Amino acid sequence: MNARPAVSYQLVIEVTRSLRVRVGRLGTFEFAAGVYVYTGSARRNIEARIARHERKSKPLRWHIDYLLAARGVRILRVVRSGCAECALNRATAGQIPIAGFGASDCRAGCGSHLRYLGVQPG
Known part of the structure; x- marks a missing residue:
């Protein structure tokens, strides 16, 4: 059985302190300490997009770039999916911390492609 190729991904992100x-033109926001999930996609070469997110030094282009560039923020893991970006995002638990974050081109009414899961026991 063939698995569907990845068309979207989720970055599981830790913010170690508030x-x-x-965040670009979106504005300035408070991020509480804890775990966040960012859902994204790439029309071509999803691995290059993920590798770009993992680099600390890069031009700040997307909303997620601004968060990932901040001190005390790191990607814990990357989950690849064959599901469409918005379907995957809507199936993700958590609270929407910032309306519109990562969803500038969203036509499905997600509200945000960033979810806050809270402080995880560790």
Whole structure:
């Protein structure tokens, strides 16, 4: 049985302490310490997109770039999926911390492609 190729991905992100981040034109926001999940996709070469997210030094282009560039923020793991980006995002638990984050081109009414899962026991 063939698995569907990855068309979307989720970054599981740890914010080690509360911080304030300017997210491009979206504005400046407070991020509580804890775990977040960002859902994204790439029309071509999803692995290159993921590798770009994992680099600390890069031009800040997308909302997620601003969060990932902040001190005390790291990607814990990457989950690849054959599900469409918005379907995957809507199936993800958690609270929407910032309306519109990562969802500038969303036509499915997700509200945000970033979810806050809270502080995880560890």
